[in-house]
Amino acid sequence: MQKILIQRIINFGWQNFKRQKPLALATTSVLILSTTLISGLFLFHGISGKVIDLLKERADLSIYFLTEVSEQEILKIKEDLSQFPEIKSIKYVSREEALERFIERHKKTPFLMEALSEVGENPLQASLNVKTFQAHQYAAVASFLENAPFKNLIDKVNLYQNQRIIEKIFSISSTLKRIGILLSLILAAITILVVFSLIRLSIFASREEISIMKLVGAPNLAIKGPFLVQGAIAGILATFFAFLLTFLFCFTFSSKVSIVFPGFNLFGFFLSNLWLIFLFQLFSGVGLGILSSLFAIRKYLEQ
Amino acid sequence: MKEVSFEVEKGEFLSVVGRSGAGKTTLLKLLLAEEKPSLGKIFFENKDLSQIVDFSKYRQKLGVIFQDYRLLSSKTVYENVAYVLEIMGYPDQEIQKNVSQVLQLVGLEKKADNFPRQLSGGEQQRAAIARALIHRPEVILADEPTGNLDPYHTREVISILEKINQMGTTIILATHNQEIISSLKKRAISLDRGKLIQDNKKGSFIL
Numbered sequence: 001m002q003k004i005l006i007q008r009i010i011n012f013g014w015q016n017f018k019r020q021k022p023l024a025l026a027t028t029s030v031l032i033l034s035t036t037l038i039s040g041l042f043l044f045h046g047i048s049g050k051v052i053d054l055l056k057e058r059a060d061l062s063i064y065f066l067t068e069v070s071e072q073e074i075l076k077i078k079e080d081l082s083q084f085p086e087i088k089s090i091k092y093v094s095r096e097e098a099l100e101r102f103i104e105r106h107k108k109t110p111f112l113m114e115a116l117s118e119v120g121e122n123p124l125q126a127s128l129n130v131k132t133f134q135a136h137q138y139a140a141v142a143s144f145l146e147n148a149p150f151k152n153l154i155d156k157v158n159l160y161q162n163q164r165i166i167e168k169i170f171s172i173s174s175t176l177k178r179i180g181i182l183l184s185l186i187l188a189a190i191t192i193l194v195v196f197s198l199i200r201l202s203i204f205a206s207r208e209e210i211s212i213m214k215l216v217g218a219p220n221l222a223i224k225g226p227f228l229v230q231g232a233i234a235g236i237l238a239t240f241f242a243f244l245l246t247f248l249f250c251f252t253f254s255s256k257v258s259i260v261f262p263g264f265n266l267f268g269f270f271l272s273n274l275w276l277i278f279l280f281q282l283f284s285g286v287g288l289g290i291l292s293s294l295f296a297i298r299k300y301l302e303q
Numbered sequence: 304m305k306e307v308s309f310e311v312e313k314g315e316f317l318s319v320v321g322r323s324g325a326g327k328t329t330l331l332k333l334l335l336a337e338e339k340p341s342l343g344k345i346f347f348e349n350k351d352l353s354q355i356v357d358f359s360k361y362r363q364k365l366g367v368i369f370q371d372y373r374l375l376s377s378k379t380v381y382e383n384v385a386y387v388l389e390i391m392g393y394p395d396q397e398i399q400k401n402v403s404q405v406l407q408l409v410g411l412e413k414k415a416d417n418f419p420r421q422l423s424g425g426e427q428q429r430a431a432i433a434r435a436l437i438h439r440p441e442v443i444l445a446d447e448p449t450g451n452l453d454p455y456h457t458r459e460v461i462s463i464l465e466k467i468n469q470m471g472t473t474i475i476l477a478t479h480n481q482e483i484i485s486s487l488k489k490r491a492i493s494l495d496r497g498k499l500i501q502d503n504k505k506g507s508f509i510l
Contacts, residue, residue: 008389019377212373213386215337216434217362222390 009222013229023202024234027195027289031238034191035285036245041180041187042280043246046269048176051261061130061138062158063145067095069153071126077150078128084144086137091129098124125155136167188288195292199231203296210300227293235289239282246270246277304329304497305342311475313441316468318484319477321494327477328370330494331446334475335367363391366435366472370447372427374419374434380406381415384433391438405433409463425456432463442473449480457483 017024065074071094078090093101099122106112116123132138145157203210213223247270254267270277304326311317319327332338333345336358345352347361355361374383381402388398406412409429419427428448435443445464449457461483468474478484484491493501 002392004392004394005390016377206377208373209375209377212375214359215335215362215367215373216387217359217365218386218390219357219359 005222006225009225010229012222012226014233016226017230017233020202020230023198024230027198027231027234028237028241030191030194030198031234031285031289032241032245034187034288035238035242035281037187038184038284039242039246039277039281040249041184042277043250043266043270045177045180046273047257047261047264047266048172050264050269054261054263059131059138061132061141063128063130064125064155064158065127065153066155067123067125069126073150073153074126074128077153081128081130081141084141086132086134086140088131088133090131093127093129095122095124095126098126188284191288192292192295195231195234195288196295199227199293200296202230203227203300207300224294224297227297228290231289231291231293232286233289235286236282238289239278239285242281242285243278246281304333304340304494307343307494307497307499309492309499309502311442311473314468314471314473316465316474316487316489317476318487318489318491319475319494320479320484320491322479324496325494326497327479327494328446329497331367331444331475331477334444335365336361363387363438364441366438366440366443368428368431368435368443368445368448370450372419372424372431374427374430376419379416379418380411380422380430380433383419383430384437387434387438401437402433405437408436409433424451425453428452428456428460432460436467436472440472442475443467445474445476447478448476449478449483461487 074092078092081087082090102116102124103113130138130141132141142157145151145154148154210223250267250270254265254270257266258264307326307330319330321327329338333340336352336355339353347364352361374380375386378386384405385398385402388401393401403412403415406415409432411426411429411433414422414426414430419430422430428451432448435445443464448464449460452460457480464474464476465487476483490502490504492499493503
């Protein structure tokens with residue numbers, strides 16, 4: 001008996017949705033707009049996370065040693081440094097390797113090649129390439145190097161410039177995260193208000209019907225249910241369209257985003273998070289729809 | 304209203320008479336629990352109405368006919384009549400059968416798919432009667448069901464109510480139509496300015 005009642009409530013909701021087309025259209029449009037924007041913020045969050053990962057991967061600290069320092073000495077320092085818990089990895093680049101890389105990179109620049117052959121011997125320095133777990137830990141490593149017992153072997157530490165970029169990205173990303181959450185909340189609140197008002201108008205128009213339903217013995221659930229179903233249907237439809245819009249957006253702008261952030265594939269990101277994005281949109285769309293209906297009808301059901 | 308005290312037996316046909324403003328509608332609203340008495344008690348099958356928390360089950364035992372019809376404007380005649388059975392959880396087949404039977408009884412089988420705004424006053428009233436009967440309620444409360452009808456339709460509506468009464472349903476009919484009361488020859492109580500002034504078994508009354 002409960003099951004058949006629920007089926008009928010869904011039917012009533014669907015019937016109301018079909019018979020009140022302007023309302024259905026308005027509610028669905030608002031939900032499409034906000035669901036798309038909220039998932040846009042979600043995508044943006046994903047993108048910034050990926051980009052930071054990419055940059056973090058590239059960030060490092062290079063210690064260049066004077067050319068007269070021997071390989072054993074450098075490897076000893078490498079061993080000492082690897083004791084630090086902050087350090088994720090250290091890579092040794094010998095003078096020969098550095099030269100090979102230089103030639104590889106600049107072999108199409110005859111002017112540099114000529115200059116190199118004019119110098120005669122290998123002018124490049126051996127270096128240690130250090131990566132830490134966290135960006136702020138580079139500063140600690142750098143300050144240790146400044147006072148290290150082997151500091152007279154070091155020619156220069158290439159850190160300060162990188163560090164500033166990293167810190168900037170981090171502060172931007174955490175600000176973005178905060179703004180994103182705030183924007184999502186504001187957007188959700190606006191949606192609830194707008195959809196709430198729309199559904200409330202419809203409920204206001206049907207307040208006479210609501211009172212009749214009560215008088216002929218309809219339980220509250222049978223009166224409230226169809227309005228909630230109406231909200232949910234608008235949410236489901238909105239999810240469908242929002243998903244389509246997000247798909248089209250990612251598909252169209254993927255190549256453009258790759259130009260700005262090399263190595264980042266927006267459409268690939270969309271595809272690999274397909275279900276997550278869909279569920280996210282479904283929950284926000286249907287949730288907003290039902291929540292708005294719930295707020296709107298509460299007042300009219302007091303006995 | 305004050306000093307109104309009476310009892311209605313199962314299967315009785317009771318008319319509530321009185322001038323406009325005498326309190327007939329208020330009395331029916333009290334019986335329907337649409338309004339609560341500030342003083343005094345109303346019992347239905349020995350149960351005190353003021354003790355009921357959820358009125359939906361109680362109201363499902365009643366059938367109501369309003370003077371202004373009060374059909375659900377967004378639903379068709381068929382859906383209006385089927386509504387009570389639907390919320391009571393009857394199976395679809397039974398609903399279909401009963402609704403077409405009742406629509407036939409009130410002569411609206413051809414208007415089943417029309418919306419209330421597409422019907423005349425008499426047709427709307429008959430649809431409202433069909434809605435009140437459909438779930439075979441124990442009591443039918445009818446508030447001036449003939450108030451907006453011509454003499455022909457008035458007789459028709461009253462004869463439908465009599466038929467239902469003969470099948471065992473208790474009827475409480477509020478009206479100010481003297482002819483109806485005289486022709487019914489059934490118990491009538493008279494109200495005046497909110498007071499019960501007469502309880503007459505034979506159907507004569509004073510306005």
